[in-house]
Amino acid sequence: MSAHGETVAAPRGEAVGRPAASRRVKDAAFRLGMLVCLGLAILLLGVLLWDVAVDGADRLSLDFITSFASINADQAGIQAALTGTLWLMAVCAAFIIPVGVATAIYLEEYADNTKWYNRLVEVNIQNLAAVPSIVYGILGLAFLVRGPLSLGPVILAGGLTLGLLVLPVVIIAGREAIRAVPPSIREGSMALGATQWQTIWRQVLPAAVPGIATGVILSLSRAIGETAPLIVVGAATFVAFNPEGLDSNFTAMPIQIFDWISRPSNDVNDYRPLAAAGILLLMILLLAMNSVAIWLRNRFEQKW
Amino acid sequence: MEAGAGAEARGRPEISLRAARPRYGEKVIKGLLVLAAFISVLTTTGIVLSLVEETIVFLGDVPIGDFLFGTDWSPLINPPSFGVLPLVSGTFVVGLIAMLVATPLGLGAAIYLSEYARPGVRKTIKPILELLAGVPTIVFGYFALTFFTPEVLQALFGNSIQIFNGLAAGVIVGFLVIPTVASISEDAMSAVPQSLREGAFGLGGSKLQVTMRVVFPAALSGIVASLVLAMSRAVGETMVVLIAGGLQPQWGLNVGESMQTMTAFIAATGKGDIATGSTAYKTVFAVGMALFLITLVLNMFSIRVVRKYRQVYE
Numbered sequence: 001m002s003a004h005g006e007t008v009a010a011p012r013g014e015a016v017g018r019p020a021a022s023r024r025v026k027d028a029a030f031r032l033g034m035l036v037c038l039g040l041a042i043l044l045l046g047v048l049l050w051d052v053a054v055d056g057a058d059r060l061s062l063d064f065i066t067s068f069a070s071i072n073a074d075q076a077g078i079q080a081a082l083t084g085t086l087w088l089m090a091v092c093a094a095f096i097i098p099v100g101v102a103t104a105i106y107l108e109e110y111a112d113n114t115k116w117y118n119r120l121v122e123v124n125i126q127n128l129a130a131v132p133s134i135v136y137g138i139l140g141l142a143f144l145v146r147g148p149l150s151l152g153p154v155i156l157a158g159g160l161t162l163g164l165l166v167l168p169v170v171i172i173a174g175r176e177a178i179r180a181v182p183p184s185i186r187e188g189s190m191a192l193g194a195t196q197w198q199t200i201w202r203q204v205l206p207a208a209v210p211g212i213a214t215g216v217i218l219s220l221s222r223a224i225g226e227t228a229p230l231i232v233v234g235a236a237t238f239v240a241f242n243p244e245g246l247d248s249n250f251t252a253m254p255i256q257i258f259d260w261i262s263r264p265s266n267d268v269n270d271y272r273p274l275a276a277a278g279i280l281l282l283m284i285l286l287l288a289m290n291s292v293a294i295w296l297r298n299r300f301e302q303k304w
Numbered sequence: 305m306e307a308g309a310g311a312e313a314r315g316r317p318e319i320s321l322r323a324a325r326p327r328y329g330e331k332v333i334k335g336l337l338v339l340a341a342f343i344s345v346l347t348t349t350g351i352v353l354s355l356v357e358e359t360i361v362f363l364g365d366v367p368i369g370d371f372l373f374g375t376d377w378s379p380l381i382n383p384p385s386f387g388v389l390p391l392v393s394g395t396f397v398v399g400l401i402a403m404l405v406a407t408p409l410g411l412g413a414a415i416y417l418s419e420y421a422r423p424g425v426r427k428t429i430k431p432i433l434e435l436l437a438g439v440p441t442i443v444f445g446y447f448a449l450t451f452f453t454p455e456v457l458q459a460l461f462g463n464s465i466q467i468f469n470g471l472a473a474g475v476i477v478g479f480l481v482i483p484t485v486a487s488i489s490e491d492a493m494s495a496v497p498q499s500l501r502e503g504a505f506g507l508g509g510s511k512l513q514v515t516m517r518v519v520f521p522a523a524l525s526g527i528v529a530s531l532v533l534a535m536s537r538a539v540g541e542t543m544v545v546l547i548a549g550g551l552q553p554q555w556g557l558n559v560g561e562s563m564q565t566m567t568a569f570i571a572a573t574g575k576g577d578i579a580t581g582s583t584a585y586k587t588v589f590a591v592g593m594a595l596f597l598i599t600l601v602l603n604m605f606s607i608r609v610v611r612k613y614r615q616v617y618e
Contacts, residue, residue: 023510030512031420037412038429041482045436051451052443102340110334111341123607125344130533130603131596132540134567135351138574138592142354146580164347171344197333218438225440228542228567232574232588254442254543261446261547272450279443290438294431 052283056276064277068240069256073269078278080239081256084155085224085285087243088252091159092223096170097216099163101205104174104212109200129168136165137232145233153234156246161229166219173215177208180302210300217293221286227254253282355596358589365583371590377553377564379587380573386587388566388594390553394470395539395565395595397557398549401474402481402538407531409478410485414527417486418493419515430487437483445547448476453548461560468550470563476548477541481534488533492526493519525613529606536602540595542567566595 067077103125111118140161144151151157181204189199230252237259239251260275363371366386374387413433417426453472457465465471496519504514520527550562551572564572574588 027510027512030515031416034412034416034420037409038416041409041413041436041479041486042429042432044479045432045439047451048439048443048447051447055450099340099343102337103344106334106337106341110337121341121345124348126607127600127603128344128347130536130540130599130606131351132542132567132599134540134542134570135355135592135596135599138570138589139347139351139354141574142358142589143350147354167344167347195327195330197330221438225438225442227440227442228546228571231571234575234577254440257442257446258543258547261442261449275446279446282440283443286438286440290435 049283052276052279055273056278056280059273059277060280064274065281069238069251070240071269073265073271073274076260076271076274078253078256078281080242081251081253081278082281083242084235084239084250084252087155087248087250088159088162089220089224091155091246092163092166093216093220095160095163096167096219100167100170100216100219101174101212103167103171104178105200105205107171108175108178109196109204125168125171129172133165133226134228134232136161137229139164140229140233152247153236153249154247155243155250158230158233158235158250158252159246161233162223162226165226165229166223169219169222170215173218174208174212177211177215178204180211181207207302210296210302214293214297217289217296221289221293224252225254225282225286227258230255231258253278253285257282351596355589355593358586359593362586362590365586375555377555377569380584384583388591390555391564391566391569391591392594393556394549394554394563395567395598397559397563398470398474398477398545398565399535399538401471401559402478403531403535405475405478406481406485406534406538410482410530410534411489411527413482413486414489414493415515415520418490419511419519430490433483433486436479437487441480441541441543442547444476444480445543448472448544448548452476464560466550466561468548468552468562469560470549470554471559473545473549473563473565474559477538477544480541480544481537484534484537485530488530489523489527492523492530495526496522525609528613529610532602532606532609536599536606539602540567540599542571546571566591570595 064077065082066079067075068080070076107118107122111121113119140157143149144157144160145153149157185203185207186199189203190196194202235255236249236251237255239249243250257275257278260271260278263269263271265271371386371388373389374385375389376385376387377390378385417429421429449467449472452475453465453467453469457469457472500518500522501514504518509518545565546568549565549568551564551568552562553564553569554561569591570588573584578584578588
């Protein structure tokens with residue numbers, strides 16, 4: 001479309017008798033300015049990745065992954081945090097998949113948009129998506145760790161807090177995937193005598209699964225990168241054991257990285273490379289998850 | 305089962321579209337789905353309840369005027385002082401610096417992608433911007449503390465920049481929210497119908513004129529919404545300001561020095577091991593309440609702007 005626009009614009013400008021050259025210079029300068037803006041954003045991403053890689057590459061090894069926390073920077077590793085993160089991910093997934101998909105189905109297939117309570121649910125979800133993550137930490141602290149549920153600072157509390165945090169993302173992605181299934185599929189199914197739920201369960205959901213799965217994976221990758229809510233919920237910073245169950249105390253990769261960043265480093269114990277290596281490992285994990293999500297989207301995307 | 309219902313209906317003169325037998329299973333399923341949808345409402349209720357409850361207790365100890373208008377925030381030393389303004393000003397200074405970075409860069413990127421980039425370029429660049437959005441914020445915090453402050457800011461401005469400072473936090477948070485600005489604005493500009501551009505070109509407009517005087521105004525509601533949402537994200541961002549911004553609240557505008565924000569205070573104080581009912585515990589909730597209200601206003605405003613001023617094209 002842009003090429004089309006330019007070919008029309010240039011001769012017109014000359015025909016009217018405007019100073020065509022200055023106009024072209026202005027246009028080119030503007031275009032260059034916009035390109036620089038885009039370039040700066042991408043440049044920063046590049047510098048950031050390069051900086052982390054330079055700082056952490058030497059420290060990233062099998063020993064680093066299989067060692068536990070230690071006050072000796074040379075011997076410290078990330079095993080407890082890595083298993084903690086995997087546990088959190090499992091709890092989070094077990095919570096967001098059923099609840100998120102059920103909410104999406106309700107809003108797309110059942111809810112009557114003219115009813116105030118359905119609109120309330122919708123606006124509510126939009127708002128929740130933009131609530132600062134640390135506020136979810138406060139919610140987790142007040143309701144899950146203490147107060148009504150009193151779980152303590154354990155895996156279950158951490159996973160549920162992260163689940164509540166990313167639930168709006170799953171719901172929004174799920175709704176989009178369900179909406180993309182054309183109404184004709186539903187009508188065909190109903191015309192053959194299927195009930196509404198049979199239609200949803202056997203026709204709509206299978207067609208929407210790739211979109212939903214993509215949304216779930218992206219939500220999980222956001223969840224495991226979150227630090228702030230886990231700090232407030234009370235994730236431990238110095239853990240020398242793997243979690244053994246839902247009621248186990250835990251640490252997680254971002255928490256461990258944060259701990260290494262905030263420790264005062266000196267000549268004997270330099271924690272910075274540890275932090276950078278932890279970041280590298282976390283980024284590799286996220287990149288792998290995102291690749292799976294993109295692959296799913298491309299492989300199973302249906303064009304109706 | 306369905307066939308049976310159909311046959312019965314055929315027998316009667318008046319055709320009823322209702323199933324002959326009520327399907328309780330369907331109703332139970334619908335009930336379960338409603339219950340799931342209710343969890344999100346419950347979440348909001350939980351957030352509001354937990355914040356309000358402790359905030360009321362807090363305001364029983366501290367007069368509301370002292371909290372809202374006091375300019376000294378030192379709740380954990382003796383004698384304590386509970387003026388929240390330094391935290392609020394720190395939050396907004398960091399937010400404004402972030403928007404000074406994110407507005408030109410994000411909008412520039414959006415304009416380039418929507419109006420200038422070839423489809424192929426757009427297809428490769430957009431995922432890269434999404435990648436930027438997917439980087440955990442703690443990584444940006446590490447980058448701000450170990451690279452941006454010492455290698456860029458201190459190299460440029462020398463000793464006036466301390467190792468923990470508001471400027472680095474603000475600039476890096478700005479980069480963090482560029483994808484928010486760029487992707488929502490780009491969507492809004494791409495949604496402007498081609499016929500508007502063609503009409504403007506037909507009247508002799510240059511690419512620059514068409515972009516700035518036709519496309520940009522037509523997409524303004526989406527653009528404003530993206531900026532407000534970005535501000536809300538910047539205000540709610542925790543890790544970068546916690547790591548790079550420092551832990552000393554400041555009632556002033558010296559961005560070269562430590563500048564604690566509301567989120568940083570919450571994360572630094574509410575470390576999970578604080579005693580329920582202690583002063584520290586209560587301040588976390590009171591500051592959380594203020595933060596929640598600020599972001600709520602910003603979010604509602606952004607949703608409103610989109611609803612009210614959205615141009616609907618056929």
